Amino acid sequence: MPEFKSWPELSAAVATADILAETELDDLDSVYLGQPYCLKVSGNLLRNLDELSDSIKMIQLSGRRAYVTTPIIPESKDFDSVEAIVSRAAAFGADAVEIHDAGVLRWTRKNFPDLPVHLSSFLNIYQPETAIFYKDMGVTRIVPANELLESEVELIKEQVERIEFAVPVHGSLPLGMAYSCLLRRNLPGEEMDPCRQQCAEVHDLDMGDWKMRCVGTSLVSADDFSMIEFMPALISKGFDGFRLETHFDEAERISEIANIYRNALVEMASRGDYPANDLKRHLQEVCGDLSNGWRYGLSGKDYISSLDEDPFMAAKKAMDKS
Amino acid sequence: MTKSSIKVELMAPASSIDTAVVAAKNGADAVYAGVTNLSMRPKRVEFKDESFEDLINTVHSHGSKVYATMNICPKPSDVDNFKRRVSEINDFGVDAVIVSDVGMMDWIHKNFPDLPIHASIMTSIVNPESAQFYKDLGASVVVVSRSLEDIGGVEEIHGKVDVDLEVFVHGGICYMFDGICYMSSYWKQKWDYDEDLGDIRLVGQNNTKGECHLICKRNCSLTSNGIVKADGKLMRRPDDVGLGKIPYYLKNGVRILKIEGRAMPAYYIEAATKLYREAIDLYLSDPEKYSVKDSWAPAVENLIEARHEYERKWDIERNLQAWEKVENT
Numbered sequence: 001m002p003e004f005k006s007w008p009e010l011s012a013a014v015a016t017a018d019i020l021a022e023t024e025l026d027d028l029d030s031v032y033l034g035q036p037y038c039l040k041v042s043g044n045l046l047r048n049l050d051e052l053s054d055s056i057k058m059i060q061l062s063g064r065r066a067y068v069t070t071p072i073i074p075e076s077k078d079f080d081s082v083e084a085i086v087s088r089a090a091a092f093g094a095d096a097v098e099i100h101d102a103g104v105l106r107w108t109r110k111n112f113p114d115l116p117v118h119l120s121s122f123l124n125i126y127q128p129e130t131a132i133f134y135k136d137m138g139v140t141r142i143v144p145a146n147e148l149l150e151s152e153v154e155l156i157k158e159q160v161e162r163i164e165f166a167v168p169v170h171g172s173l174p175l176g177m178a179y180s181c182l183l184r185r186n187l188p189g190e191e192m193d194p195c196r197q198q199c200a201e202v203h204d205l206d207m208g209d210w211k212m213r214c215v216g217t218s219l220v221s222a223d224d225f226s227m228i229e230f231m232p233a234l235i236s237k238g239f240d241g242f243r244l245e246t247h248f249d250e251a252e253r254i255s256e257i258a259n260i261y262r263n264a265l266v267e268m269a270s271r272g273d274y275p276a277n278d279l280k281r282h283l284q285e286v287c288g289d290l291s292n293g294w295r296y297g298l299s300g301k302d303y304i305s306s307l308d309e310d311p312f313m314a315a316k317k318a319m320d321k322s
Numbered sequence: 323m324t325k326s327s328i329k330v331e332l333m334a335p336a337s338s339i340d341t342a343v344v345a346a347k348n349g350a351d352a353v354y355a356g357v358t359n360l361s362m363r364p365k366r367v368e369f370k371d372e373s374f375e376d377l378i379n380t381v382h383s384h385g386s387k388v389y390a391t392m393n394i395c396p397k398p399s400d401v402d403n404f405k406r407r408v409s410e411i412n413d414f415g416v417d418a419v420i421v422s423d424v425g426m427m428d429w430i431h432k433n434f435p436d437l438p439i440h441a442s443i444m445t446s447i448v449n450p451e452s453a454q455f456y457k458d459l460g461a462s463v464v465v466v467s468r469s470l471e472d473i474g475g476v477e478e479i480h481g482k483v484d485v486d487l488e489v490f491v492h493g494g495i496c497y498m499f500d501g502i503c504y505m506s507s508y509w510k511q512k513w514d515y516d517e518d519l520g521d522i523r524l525v526g527q528n529n530t531k532g533e534c535h536l537i538c539k540r541n542c543s544l545t546s547n548g549i550v551k552a553d554g555k556l557m558r559r560p561d562d563v564g565l566g567k568i569p570y571y572l573k574n575g576v577r578i579l580k581i582e583g584r585a586m587p588a589y590y591i592e593a594a595t596k597l598y599r600e601a602i603d604l605y606l607s608d609p610e611k612y613s614v615k616d617s618w619a620p621a622v623e624n625l626i627e628a629r630h631e632y633e634r635k636w637d638i639e640r641n642l643q644a645w646e647k648v649e650n651t
Binding site for chain 1: 401447450453455470471507512543
């Protein structure tokens with residue numbers, strides 16, 4: 001049985017009050033509230049602050065932690081919204097705010113120094129000294145850069161103490177934030193304003209032999225990222241948070257994904273093992289194809305199985321050959 | 323350094339000592355040049371240890387400055403090399419370093435307090451609080467994001483933060499905000515041998531190695547349920563031509579106007595530098611009478627065409643061929 005340094009918190013992202021109302025929360029320890037990619041998304045909790053307040057209360061009453069996310073890259077004209085969101089989160093006792101932008105971080109620390117802050121992967125934490133800087137600023141939790149190898153994440157974690165580390169274990173991974181909505185710029189008959197919520201339908205950006213999912217203002221992985229086969233290794237390393245990046249998912253899908261990962265954690269805790277292949281198959285039934293390649297030295301869209309040959313050894317062999 | 327403590331500067335790219343001299347001779351007040359493995363561009367346009375000293379001495383002899391671009395996000399294994407190179411180029415007499423990694427910026431400021439730091443375009447500064455964050459961290463100049471949807475954001479930052487601003491005034495422009503684009507490594511990432519490191523390394527990451535595959539310049543199609551809704555170069559943005567924005571920039575705290583294109587050939591750098599030198603001098607001579615001259619139009623068209631041609635012939639093909647080579651080994 002792997003050594004449990006700490007019990008990881010399983011969190012999911014929920015964009016709207018409607019989705020929250022229908023999501024089965026039993027398998028989750030915490031919820032990140034709001035859609036950080038675009039404030040214009042219909043029902044986004046980040047622009048319905050009364051609903052945001054109610055959602056915080058509802059989640060906390062259920063015994064879970066409620067975190068509030070913030071816009072990813074707010075221009076000056078949108079900064080009032082950021083201030084309103086963070087102020088509301090603080091006033092209603094959110095357990096933390098999730099921040100993606102250095103300016104939002106500065107403003108939040110200055111105005112709400114007691115409000116716990118989680119930093120997302122958009123803050124590009126690629127090495128220990130960057131993590132230490134943010135820790136010294138008072139940040140309580142970080143997500144190391146998604147492009148890092150698993151061994152590099154581990155190295156940063158070893159060198160940086162007294163800050164929580166969270167890692168994505170499943171979901172849509174961000175590939176880029178666009179300066180302007182790609183759907184509204186490109187769909188026939190679309191106007192830039194008002195927004196017709198075309199992102200409610202699934203759109204892909206097909207590059208020929210590969211694709212990304214287009215969610216309007218950003219591109220995310222076409223296939224869900226999944227670490228389902230690597231849970232023992234992740235648990236043994238003592239990560240504080242396991243994130244389900246479900247910003248674009250409906251309630252049923254969020255609930256099913258959360259249940260699969262909860263089952264893995266419970267099985268690991270009770271008998272030190274879990275049916276990885278069964279859970280992976282179940283995930284594929286819910287989500288389709290999966291990816292996880294960045295962590296193991298291939299492209300982000302690849303999937304590495306724990307049953308495969310060690311990818312690092314394979315790479316070295318290829319080099320020796322050439 | 324505070325507002326207006328430096329005069330207006332035109333900054334041009336340098337990919338070799340020859341292109342740096344071309345830029346300096348044609349009116350660049352400063353050139354920016356990449357430090358090998360640390361600058362978000364291919365190695366062929368970066369400078370190794372000894373050549374950076376030659377670059378600084380040569381450019382200084384022409385009366386211009388040299389800013390060292392070190393704007394990758396170093397991985398743990400890159401940090402020692404990053405620090406060594408900062409120390410080295412500081413000894414060489416570099417005029418500033420352009421950095422994006424927060425940890426490295428903090429380290430530079432603490433260890434080399436007299437070395438000016440520019441917060442790179444990769445920091446994606448789009449609001450005053452963000453500019454202030456990097457000023458607090460030690461940056462004397464911040465590069466405002468070229469992806470601002472609302473150009474008025476420059477004025478907003480200038481009005482609230484006492485820091486000199488730098489903007490890209492001409493050149494290619496990404497669809498995604500700089501520094502938070504991971505499309506290249508999502509598409510492809512491979513292990514390859516690095517002569518400088520003497521070891522294999524991952525190739526394909528934009529933020530950490532500058533291996534941009536120009537995904538946003540490529541043809542693609544937007545589909546929904548298998549139906550094509552739009553196709554073409556959907557993410558491509560027209561080149562930024564900032565001649566008309568010079569008055570706005572210079573009235574709003576911009577002190578450094580920068581030409582994009584470290585991967586571009588000497589003739590492009592010469593033409594772009596000459597054009598923007600003339601425009602800036604025209605504005606500074608009589609700001610009220612400044613307007614974009616019709617006679618500049620052919621030069622602008624040539625620059626745009628040259629960039630597209632170069633991109634077609636070199637960047638995209640180079641990347642594709644390089645990948646085919648790796649895949650065939």
